[in-house]
Amino acid sequence: MIPTLRDRRGVALLTALAVLVVVSGIAALMFARTLGEIRHSADDTGIIQSLLLARGASNLGGAVLQGPGRDALDAIVATTSSTAARWSYGTGTGDAPGPVSVANALSRGNGSVAALFQSQLDALLCGATVPTLDGGEALALRVYVTDSACGVALPGGVELAAGRFVSGLPRDGSGSANDQTYGLPFVIVAEGSVGPYTRNVVTNGEYRFTVGRASFAQYALFTNVHRTGGGWDASDVWFTDATLFDGPVHTNQYFRFYRQPWFGDLVTSAGCASPGATGCASGAGSNGAEFYGEGFQSVAEMPDPLRYDNAYGVHAPSFVDVDWNATFVPLPGNSQDQQQAANDAGLAFGGDLISLRLTATDADMNPLPTTGTVPDATYQFIEACRPVRRSNTDYHLCEQYRYRGDQALEMRSIHYVASSGNVSSWYPPTDWAPTGVTFNGVIHTNGSIDRLTGPTRTGFGPDSAGPALAGFAQITVAAEGDIRITGDLQYERPPCTGAPTRDGDSVVRATCDDLDAENILGIYSQGGDVRIGHNNSEQAIRGYRGSRNAPAELTLHAVMMSSTGIVGVDNYDSGGSRGSVNLLGGIIEYYYGAFGTFNPNTGQMSSGYSRAFTWDRRTGDGLSPPYFPTIGDDGVKSVRAFAYAQREQVE
Numbered sequence: 001m002i003p004t005l006r007d008r009r010g011v012a013l014l015t016a017l018a019v020l021v022v023v024s025g026i027a028a029l030m031f032a033r034t035l036g037e038i039r040h041s042a043d044d045t046g047i048i049q050s051l052l053l054a055r056g057a058s059n060l061g062g063a064v065l066q067g068p069g070r071d072a073l074d075a076i077v078a079t080t081s082s083t084a085a086r087w088s089y090g091t092g093t094g095d096a097p098g099p100v101s102v103a104n105a106l107s108r109g110n111g112s113v114a115a116l117f118q119s120q121l122d123a124l125l126c127g128a129t130v131p132t133l134d135g136g137e138a139l140a141l142r143v144y145v146t147d148s149a150c151g152v153a154l155p156g157g158v159e160l161a162a163g164r165f166v167s168g169l170p171r172d173g174s175g176s177a178n179d180q181t182y183g184l185p186f187v188i189v190a191e192g193s194v195g196p197y198t199r200n201v202v203t204n205g206e207y208r209f210t211v212g213r214a215s216f217a218q219y220a221l222f223t224n225v226h227r228t229g230g231g232w233d234a235s236d237v238w239f240t241d242a243t244l245f246d247g248p249v250h251t252n253q254y255f256r257f258y259r260q261p262w263f264g265d266l267v268t269s270a271g272c273a274s275p276g277a278t279g280c281a282s283g284a285g286s287n288g289a290e291f292y293g294e295g296f297q298s299v300a301e302m303p304d305p306l307r308y309d310n311a312y313g314v315h316a317p318s319f320v321d322v323d324w325n326a327t328f329v330p331l332p333g334n335s336q337d338q339q340q341a342a343n344d345a346g347l348a349f350g351g352d353l354i355s356l357r358l359t360a361t362d363a364d365m366n367p368l369p370t371t372g373t374v375p376d377a378t379y380q381f382i383e384a385c386r387p388v389r390r391s392n393t394d395y396h397l398c399e400q401y402r403y404r405g406d407q408a409l410e411m412r413s414i415h416y417v418a419s420s421g422n423v424s425s426w427y428p429p430t431d432w433a434p435t436g437v438t439f440n441g442v443i444h445t446n447g448s449i450d451r452l453t454g455p456t457r458t459g460f461g462p463d464s465a466g467p468a469l470a471g472f473a474q475i476t477v478a479a480e481g482d483i484r485i486t487g488d489l490q491y492e493r494p495p496c497t498g499a500p501t502r503d504g505d506s507v508v509r510a511t512c513d514d515l516d517a518e519n520i521l522g523i524y525s526q527g528g529d530v531r532i533g534h535n536n537s538e539q540a541i542r543g544y545r546g547s548r549n550a551p552a553e554l555t556l557h558a559v560m561m562s563s564t565g566i567v568g569v570d571n572y573d574s575g576g577s578r579g580s581v582n583l584l585g586g587i588i589e590y591y592y593g594a595f596g597t598f599n600p601n602t603g604q605m606s607s608g609y610s611r612a613f614t615w616d617r618r619t620g621d622g623l624s625p626p627y628f629p630t631i632g633d634d635g636v637k638s639v640r641a642f643a644y645a646q647r648e649q650v651e
Contacts, residue, residue: 049137051199051648053192057139058201058646061188064124064143065207065641072120073113073209074636080105080113081211081634083337086170088180088211088634089113089163097165106163106184107146114145114163114184126150137194144187145207154187155202161185166208179212179622179637186641205643212637213630216331217522217559217623220247220265220615222588224275224331226255229566229591237592238292239317244500246509247586247615252280252328258292262318262507264500265615268326277564278330287324291315299324318507331563331590332629335526338478339444341627346442347401349384354396355451355546356443356477357383358521360470360492365402367455367466368492377470377492379404382443401439402432405472409439441626444478448528451546452477453487462555462582467492469519469557476625477521482528484570486550491557493517496584499612510614520618521558521585522625529565529593534608535575553579554609559616559625561588568593572608579605580612586619588629 081088089105090097107114121143127150128141142149144160154160168180188203216222227234236256243261250268252275273283288298293310307316342348359367360377368374385398400412410432454468469475471492477483496512523530536548549570560567560583567587572594581595596608616623 049194050192050197051201053137053139053194054190054199054201054648055192057141057190057192058188058203060139061125061141061143061190061203062641062643064121064141065186066639068124069117069121069143069207070209070636070639072124073117073639076113076116076120077209077211077634077636078632080111080116083634087165089182090165095170099164102165102182103162106182108162117184118144118146118149121145122150137192139193140191142189144189145184149189152189155189155200158187158202158204160187168210179210181208181210183208199648202647203643204645205641207639207641209639210637211634213632213634214637215619215622215624216561216588216629216631217586217619217625218248219250219588220245220586220613221249222329222586223251223253223592224277224590226251226253226592228594234591236290242611244502244507245613245615246500247617247620250326250329254286254289254296254324256290256292257315257317259313260316260318262500262502263320263322264507264509265320265620267319267322269324270326270328271324272328275328277333280328289324329631331588332526333563335444335478335480335524335563335629337629338442338476338524338526338627339446341440341442342444342478345437345440346444347382347384347439349386349443349445349447351386351445352447352481353384353386353445353449353479355383355385355453356449357381357453357455358468358475358489359383359455360467360473361402370458370464370466377467377472380470380473380475384443401435403439407439407441409435409437411435441474442476442478446480448481449477449479449483451486451533451548452483452489452523453485453546454489456487457551461553462488462490462551465490465555469521471517471519474518474520474626475522476524476628478524478526480527481525482565483523483525483530484533484548485523485531485554485556486533486547488551488555489521489558490555491517491519491521491584493519494557494584495616495618496614499582499614512617515618515621517618520616520623520625522628523558523560524629525562525565527564528562530560530562530567530589532569532581532595532609534569534578535571550578553582555582557584557616559585559588559619559628561629562590562593563629564590566591566593569595569608573597574607576607577605578609581609583611583613585616587613 085091087097090102092098092101106112109115125141125143142152144154147154147160163182163184166181166183169178171178184207186205186207190201192199226237228237238256238258239261240258241260246264248265249263252270252272254269254271271285271287272280273286274281288296288302290296291308292315293312294308307314339348359381361367361379361381362375363378365379365381368377379402382401383398385396388395388397398415401409403409412432413430455466457465465488468489469491493514495514495517496510498510500510501508532554533549567589577596595611597606598604599606
């Protein structure tokens with residue numbers, strides 16, 4: 001039977017309906033699958049977003065340790081670090097502190113560094129919010145240096161080791177500026193949330209911090225007030241064409257420049273118009289400098305390049321680097337560290353010293369020769385003379401000390417010298433006897449030192465005087481009162497020779513080819529001045545008739561410092577010219593001390609001394625006289641956060 005047209009249409013309709021049913025099923029299946037994929041994609045997106053937030057929070061934890069965490073740790077170190085022991089944290093007499101003692105100091109107990117640091121970290125992080133996050137997004141951050149942070153224990157399976165010593169040198173008399181690095185383990189738990197999705201990232205690492213103090217010995221020149229004094233007769237100090245400083249120069253005030261002084265290292269000024277002993281008494285914000293004929297110029301007013309042309313010449317100081325907005329650096333308020341060191345293992349005197357003589361000697365206790373074959377020094381010799389009164393007669397008592405490279409201090413019998421100049425020994429001289437002290441290099445007196453000198457010259461000029469310090473000697477001479485220098489003080493091994501000099505438009509630096517030399521001298525007055533004897537009377541003082549004046553063309557190898565006064569020359573404006581003070585070291589002073597006067601028409605010296613200064617580059621590398629004053633208390637000089645492991649989704 002042949003199908004009719006109606007039959008064919010019915011079959012087509014049924015076929016279409018069947019296809020439609022199949023297509024509809026496929027479409028429904030595809031829609032369901034699409035909905036599932038959408039939901040799964042949304043899950044993946046939420047997971048990824050929350051994980052990225054967690055990782056970002058972990059990075060934020062590292063930034064906290066590097067930034068505000070460092071500031072918090074710095075305050076903790078200032079109160080917990082030992083300033084008298086060999087090690088900032090821990091104990092021991094070897095090349096490193098004992099691990100258990102370090103762990104106890106850094107990580108164990110409520111007073112440990114970690115416990116104090118955890119409290120500060122919690123104050124920074126617990127409950128803190130990040131206002132830039134969109135709605136529905138959140139993060140939480142905990143930094144652990146103890147077993148609990150923000151009241152939450154460490155995640156299961158995560159452990160925190162104890163703190164440890166990493167590297168550094170002991171503070172054994174070679175200078176209290178020795179840096180020491182310690183490691184404090186940390187765990188960062190960072191959580192990111194996007195709606196219902198949350199992911200955690202746990203990071204283990206070690207927070208290494210270096211503890212130390214910068215020594216004032218690092219400066220070629222430091223002044224608190226850059227004037228010659230605080231009275232009505234004080235004068236401004238100008239750096240001129242004759243100014244050649246090849247080391248760091250700082251003032252808490254501001255500088256004055258005439259023509260083209262030269263500076264071979266960093267120059268900094270705090271910009272305080274009226275510095276006090278511990279801070280800026282008034283006139284803060286005077287950041288800039290004064291230029292001759294131009295007046296004071298603020299940093300914003302200074303041209304680039306820095307140059308002023310006027311009727312007085314071209315005023316364009318030469319800098320390697322300069323900072324007109326430096327931090328105020330207070331001078332120390334006392335010499336307790338030096339006095340304590342002298343009492344512990346140095347030489348401590350209770351009053352004025354008539355004289356203090358330092359000499360590098362051979363095995364027979366003779367000063368080293370200045371010509372011919374010169375042997376290495378065998379001993380460092382120290383002689384201190386002080387006034388005494390016996391039977392209504394003034395005498396002076398001289399005590400003599402010596403030591404070799406092992407620092408074992410020996411003392412010789414006491415000599416009394418009559419006021420007439422005749423020697424009369426109350427006790428016959430004896431052999432050198434050990435004192436039982438390993439000398440730490442500090443000599444301190446509660447009074448003044450009227451004469452500080454090295455060996456006497458045997459001819460004309462400093463080349464005829466032997467060295468004052470043996471190649472192995474490191475000494476700090478400290479006094480509460482004045483210290484007067486009356487002779488050459490030279491190193492057996494000077495690290496540098498010569499001084500910076502101009503050669504046309506350039507400056508030739510000193511030759512520094514023995515920077516491994518160890519000998520170094522510090523001269524420090526807390527309550528007086530450090531003065532170079534000039535044009536003083538020669539009267540006998542308590543039976544001692546040694547000169548109170550330094551010779552011409554004086555050579556000084558030392559870092560010299562006065563916390564409240566000056567480093568300068570006695571009667572600098574009278575008595576004729578004495579040539580140059582050839583200094584290898586640095587000067588740190590409250591006021592700028594005058595050395596001499598010159599004829600403005602000829603440029604020649606009229607009285608006192610001219611300056612030929614060379615910075616001891618070793619001090620820029622951390623070498624310092626023993627227990628020389630440092631800038632502030634112990635603090636954190638640098639930090640580094642090392643992450644060595646990271647895990648995701650740890651509950």
